[in-house]
Amino acid sequence: MEIIDRKKIPAFNTIDKIEMIHASERRLRNNVPVYAINAGTQDIIKIEFLFSAGMYQQKMPLQATTVNSMLEEGTSTMNAAQIADAVDFYGAFLEVGVEQDNASVILYTLNKHLRSTLPVIEQVIKDAVFPQQELDIHLQNKKQKFLVNNQKVATIARKRFSELVFGEKHPYGIDVKDKDFEIINRSHLVDFYRSHYRSSNCKIILAGKVTEDVYTAIDDLFGGNDWNGDQLAKVGSAPMQTTTDKQQLVFKEDALQSAIRIGKPMFNKTHDDYHPVQVLNTVFGGYFGSRLMSNIREDKGYTYGIGSGLVSLKHGGYFFISTEVGVDVCSKALDEIYIEMERLRETEVGAEELELVRNYMLGTFMRNADGPFALADRFKGILEYGLGYDYFDRYIATVKSISASQLRDLANKYFDKDSMIELVVGKK
Amino acid sequence: MIQYEKFQLENGLKVIVHKDKATPLACINILYNVGARDEDPEQTGFAHLFEHLMFGGSVNIPNYDEPLQMVGGENNAFTTNDITNYYLTLPVSNLETGFWLESDRMLSLAFSEKSLEVQRNVVIEEFKQRYLNQPYGDVWLLLRPMAYKVHSYKWDTIGKEISHIENAKIDDVKNFFKKFYCPNNAIMVVAGNVETSEVKRLAEKWFGPIPKGPDNKRNLQPEPEQTEARSLTVERDVPVDAIYKAYHMCSRYDKEYYAVDLISDILSRGNSSRMHNSLIKEKMLFSDISAYVLGDFDKGLFVISGKLTQGVTMEQADQAIDEELKRMITEPVAADELTKVKNKMEASHVFGEVDILNKATNLAVSELLGDAGMVNQEVEKYLAVTDKQIMEQASIIFRKENCSTLYYKSKK
Numbered sequence: 040m041e042i043i044d045r046k047k048i049p050a051f052n053t054i055d056k057i058e059m060i061h062a063s064e065r066r067l068r069n070n071v072p073v074y075a076i077n078a079g080t081q082d083i084i085k086i087e088f089l090f091s092a093g094m095y096q097q098k099m100p101l102q103a104t105t106v107n108s109m110l111e112e113g114t115s116t117m118n119a120a121q122i123a124d125a126v127d128f129y130g131a132f133l134e135v136g137v138e139q140d141n142a143s144v145i146l147y148t149l150n151k152h153l154r155s156t157l158p159v160i161e162q163v164i165k166d167a168v169f170p171q172q173e174l175d176i177h178l179q180n181k182k183q184k185f186l187v188n189n190q191k192v193a194t195i196a197r198k199r200f201s202e203l204v205f206g207e208k209h210p211y212g213i214d215v216k217d218k219d220f221e222i223i224n225r226s227h228l229v230d231f232y233r234s235h236y237r238s239s240n241c242k243i244i245l246a247g248k249v250t251e252d253v254y255t256a257i258d259d260l261f262g263g264n265d266w267n268g269d270q271l272a273k274v275g276s277a278p279m280q281t282t283t284d285k286q287q288l289v290f291k292e293d294a295l296q297s298a299i300r301i302g303k304p305m306f307n308k309t310h311d312d313y314h315p316v317q318v319l320n321t322v323f324g325g326y327f328g329s330r331l332m333s334n335i336r337e338d339k340g341y342t343y344g345i346g347s348g349l350v351s352l353k354h355g356g357y358f359f360i361s362t363e364v365g366v367d368v369c370s371k372a373l374d375e376i377y378i379e380m381e382r383l384r385e386t387e388v389g390a391e392e393l394e395l396v397r398n399y400m401l402g403t404f405m406r407n408a409d410g411p412f413a414l415a416d417r418f419k420g421i422l423e424y425g426l427g428y429d430y431f432d433r434y435i436a437t438v439k440s441i442s443a444s445q446l447r448d449l450a451n452k453y454f455d456k457d458s459m460i461e462l463v464v465g466k467k
Numbered sequence: 468m469i470q471y472e473k474f475q476l477e478n479g480l481k482v483i484v485h486k487d488k489a490t491p492l493a494c495i496n497i498l499y500n501v502g503a504r505d506e507d508p509e510q511t512g513f514a515h516l517f518e519h520l521m522f523g524g525s526v527n528i529p530n531y532d533e534p535l536q537m538v539g540g541e542n543n544a545f546t547t548n549d550i551t552n553y554y555l556t557l558p559v560s561n562l563e564t565g566f567w568l569e570s571d572r573m574l575s576l577a578f579s580e581k582s583l584e585v586q587r588n589v590v591i592e593e594f595k596q597r598y599l600n601q602p603y604g605d606v607w608l609l610l611r612p613m614a615y616k617v618h619s620y621k622w623d624t625i626g627k628e629i630s631h632i633e634n635a636k637i638d639d640v641k642n643f644f645k646k647f648y649c650p651n652n653a654i655m656v657v658a659g660n661v662e663t664s665e666v667k668r669l670a671e672k673w674f675g676p677i678p679k680g681p682d683n684k685r686n687l688q689p690e691p692e693q694t695e696a697r698s699l700t701v702e703r704d705v706p707v708d709a710i711y712k713a714y715h716m717c718s719r720y721d722k723e724y725y726a727v728d729l730i731s732d733i734l735s736r737g738n739s740s741r742m743h744n745s746l747i748k749e750k751m752l753f754s755d756i757s758a759y760v761l762g763d764f765d766k767g768l769f770v771i772s773g774k775l776t777q778g779v780t781m782e783q784a785d786q787a788i789d790e791e792l793k794r795m796i797t798e799p800v801a802a803d804e805l806t807k808v809k810n811k812m813e814a815s816h817v818f819g820e821v822d823i824l825n826k827a828t829n830l831a832v833s834e835l836l837g838d839a840g841m842v843n844q845e846v847e848k849y850l851a852v853t854d855k856q857i858m859e860q861a862s863i864i865f866r867k868e869n870c871s872t873l874y875y876k877s878k879k
Contacts, residue, residue, distance in 0.1 A: 043672060045527040045571055049563040051538040058491070080489055081817055111738070119748065123739035128807045130814025149814055173748075180747070180754035183774060186706035190602045293704065295600040296592070327541075328532050340588025343596045363596050395537045402539020405558060409490050410821055 054401040057435065059408050061428055062244070062418045065254065067262035069238050074418060077249040079411040082150040084247035086157070086257070087415070088164060092142040092235035095210045095276065095354060099227060100219040105177065106228050106236075107135050107142045112173040114166040119173055122159060131156040133163070139211055140353040140423060142235075150248050153256055161260040164236060169228045182220045193363055195289055196298035196464040203287065203460050204304050204357045206280030211352060237268025242422065246415035279304070279355065282460060289464040297369045297465025301376060302359035303458050307351040308424050312449065314437035316358075319449050320349050321396050322388055323379065324360055326403075328395070330379045331360065339375065341368045353423055358453070369467040383450035387443035400438045404431075469826055469842050472663045473834075476670060478679040479651025483830050483839050484666045485658040487823050493559040493659030496827040497569055500654075500835060501647035502549040503626075504619040504687060504765065512626020515546040516590050516635055517643055521553065523582030525572035538564045546624050549764040550835065554824055559659045563669060570673035573653065576644055583637055590632050594625050602705045603875065606772075613697050613871040614713045614768055618690035649680020654834045658827040690715070690766060696867045700874040707754070708775040710784050711873040714864045716769045719762050720836060725848045726856040727760055727769060727864065730795060732808040733857075734758040734771075739807065742773075742791055752779050752787050764836070769864055781874050795861035799854040812849045 062074040097103040111133060112119045126133045129152035134145040144164055148156045188194045198214045205212030243261070245253065281304055291297075306313060317325075324331035324347025331345045345362035364372040388396075407413055421430050471485045506513045521544065522531050535542055540557030555565050598604045607623045615621035626632055655674070657666045693715055717723045735742045735758040746753045756773035775784050819825050826842075833841040 043676075045567070045574075048534045048537070049567050051561045051564055052558070054539055054558055078489075079821060081820060083817055083821070120739065120744050123737060123743075124807070127737050127739040127811055128803070130810035130812075132814075132818075147818065149817060176748060176751060179751075179776065183707050183754040183777070187602050187774075190704075190706065192600065295595045326536065328536050336589055337585060340585040341592065343589055343593040363592075363600070365592055365595065395533060398539045399536040399541075402536075402558060403541065405491060405539065406541065406556060409492055412821065 053398055054405060057401070057405050057408060059417070059428070059431065060414055062415070067243075067258050069262050069264055071238050071241050071243060071261060073243040073245065073254065073257065074422065075245040075249040076247075076411050076414045076418065078414060079247050082248050084148060084150055084153065084245060084249065084253060085412055085415065086146045086148075086160070087244040087246075087419075088144045088160075089242045089244060089419070090142045090236055091140070091240050092231070093138050093140045094213075095140050096235060097210065097231065099223065100213055100215045101223045102227055102231050103142060104137045105174075105181075105223060106231050107137045107144075109169050109174060109177060109228060110135060110144060110163045110167045110236075112177065113168050113170040114162040115168050116166070117159075117162060118170075122163065125159045126156060129156050133160065150250070150253070153253065157256055157260055165266045167232060167236075169225055169232070171225055174225055174228070178220050178223070182217075185215065185220070192291060192294055192296060192298035192464045196300045196361075196462055199287070199289060199464065200300040200302065200359065200460070200462050203282040203462060204302065205355070206277070206282075208277035209279050210276050211355065233269040234271045235268075238264075238266050240268070240271065244415050244419060244422075246411040276354075285457075285460050287460070287462045288467065289462070291465050294366055294465035296363045297366050297463050297467060298361075298363050299369070299372065299376075300359055300361055300462045301459050302357055303460060305349060305356045305358045305453070307353065307356040308421075308426065308430070313349070313351070314434050315441055315445065315449055316349055316453060317434075318396065318400065318438060318441050319383070319446050319453075320347055320358070321400055322392070322446065323347055323383060323454075326396075326399055328399070330382070331362075331376065334379060335362070335364075335372055335375050339368075339371075341365065341372045341375075351424075366466040369463060369465065373461070373463075373467070377456055380450070380454045380456060383454055384447065387447050390443070393443055393446075397438050401435065404435065404438075469820065469830065471830060471839055473839060474663075474667060476650065476675055478675070478677055479649075480670070480674050480677075481654045481834060482666065482670050483654070483656045483834060484661060484663045485656065485823070485826055485830060486661060486663075487658060487826070488660050490659055490823055491559060492556050492823065493562045493565070493657065493661055494554060494556040494824045494827050495562075495565045495569060496552065496554040496656040496658070496824070496831050497573075498654045498831040498835060499551045499553075499648060500652045500683075501551055502547050503622065503624040504548045505647070505685065506619065506622075508619070508622075509631070510635070510639060511622040511628075511631045512590070512624070513631070513635065513639070513643060514551055515624045515626070516586065516632055517640065518544050518546045518551050518553075519586040519590055520576065520582060520640060521572055523579055523586060524577035526575040526577060528568065528571050529577065531568060531572065534564060535568060540565065548620055548624055550832070552828060552831065554828065556824060559661065562657070562659075562661065566669045566673040569655075570677065573648060573650060573674065574677050576640075578637055578641055580637055583635065583640060587632055587635060590625075591629055594629055594632070598623075598625055602703075603709060606711055606873065606875065609699060609701065610711055610713055610871065610873050613699055613873065614715070615690055617688050618765060619687055620690070620763065620765065620767075646681065646683065650674060650677050651679050652683060654831045656827040656831045658823045658830075687765065693869050693871075697871040698874065699872075700876060702876045702878045705875070705877050707777075708779075708781065708877050709875040710773050710775065710781060710788070711875065712771045712788060713871045714769040714869050716760065716767055716864050718766050719764050722848075723856070723860055724760075726852045726860045729805070729808050729812070729849065729852050730857055730861055731758045731760050731769065732811065733800060733804060734791065734795070736808065736811065741794075745791060746773070746787055750787060751776055752784055781876075785872065792861070792865040796858060796865060800857055802854075805852075805854060805857070809850050809852070813846050816846050
């Protein structure tokens, strides 16, 4: 038998190059762009219709999400049950979702059933009618979920934190309130739908087995001029208004744990410091071995988990630290968070830790670029910012080359305790 | 179809290799045949606490995570009532690092007092975060002991109570390790762009020298048949009333399992399902309702859980659920409806084969259930289910005296 040394890590390679399949671009007859990642071994396809119809575009709370989730609740020829039956019968999945900057309608289907399932999606996108009865049920049920979620310290903290960063009037900051469920009505939905779910506001992303037949099917149903919709009136959004009251507590008498959010407004992916700060963030709170996890979970046992992140939005961005800790150790946890922040400002990250973070980030990048669906998500992440694939090349170059002193400079530039908003929900 | 090869080391470790050329990554999934059901009733939550301790350093490697991150890898684990499963993914060129790490912690842990102390606290915070400080978070802490009086499924993986975790001693940890964390109690799956010969070489090299452990004959007391309806009413500070109904059903091993799983799909999978259309949309009694099987390896539970619409009473809710269940017993499922849930099941399997980690975990679980090859027979088994089998299972399961009901009321 081979003599083995169990104390020593076996020889390993650092990731040198990451192969990524790039999206190709074509246009439908009506000029709607179709981007495709043709990859994977199964005969399956994901078709994502992406609309600029997110929180940022809505005129009132609940508008974007309600329109999006009501799409499948009725068209002029099919009711909600018929739509669901038609999709489910072929084992397909219809998924809808809204983010800050966009809304999507996604079809997952076996290629062999595409010609049966896509016509249903066509109706849902082009011909939703928002039946009043369905809307009433939807709002009532949504409100119940809203009430349940509002009992969770983590949910309260997440929403309140966005308000503090962007301001209560800014589209990224507005929080849904009880009363909003009474205000929104069918005509608000129809307005938003007509002006946002239309061909010139749509992009299509394909992932999986993308054959010529897939393009033809899509062009047949979505390439015409029958879904131009209403012109979009340009609306100016309220200016961002970050709170000046930097220490906030939302008291919850019966809390066993307090949710902590600390952070500040930052920039988005288009900024030169974005990649460098991603590395800094990873060291600080971006992975299981991060400074925050090592100290606050693995050394002190104050929490089940703690992390930090840099969030990029089309019209801004922010940095945040997030955790839930026992109420009895809340103030100690806060102290430790600031100690870790200070440590990055004062002392350079050691060579071994930095190498570990570089390798970890490259490995994560590789994982996130594996398989057709992951590749499509990566692509979506640059598409909206008008960035090209060189964005990823720059990312890899930064991860490989950034120095410890650059990281310390960045910490001094951005991790200033006085610039941070601190929110506690629970008790401290 | 998931292709695989299988071999076993002399110490009893079973190894399964799945080759997938499409990915630059590899994954190692190690399943230990131990779960919360194997715990001492006075030391519940131990299997899960132990999972945390598996990351607290092994005999030759003081820190598990750091070297893995150093080679671009990532890992996690989960504990259920039946099994404890560990998995990692890394660039395939660094596969050996995974073997080095996993074999050392199978060989022996470091058993550090500090790690035990910290992970006790972490798990207690997890207990609070997921079970106590969440609306409806304690449902399973209430439902399990109601449904099970004898079998060790009567406690949740997190444990019966926080004190069991607080009282865990290092000697308990050692004993647990010796008993369950040995090669003959584990199944390893390696998936990715790998050759079986190379996996064999690495397995012999790193896992071969680990001594075989004791044979664990699991001898759990079976749950006697429930003979009368059970119920419990609690009041909590939640905004909405909820109802939970748990019925005893067959085990994951039984051939009847597939029909029962399809019953849950007919009732509540997707917006075309019966309960969604009837109870949420038509009668507007629930804002949310679902039916599901837990997939337990011993005789398990079929659960229905729903949140009541404002103004609806528990009696109305209960009765409406009963009516839907009665329909399953008395009316054969329409051919189209049965085809629909089968198609959905088939498509889910195809989509599930995109991810190597998912494939690896499924292979490991199937091997534990009897044969890794079962992953490729699952779909056929679902497709073979008949309307008659569905009615038969429904009539066996959906009996009042077979049910435990939890009325979870909003304190207003």
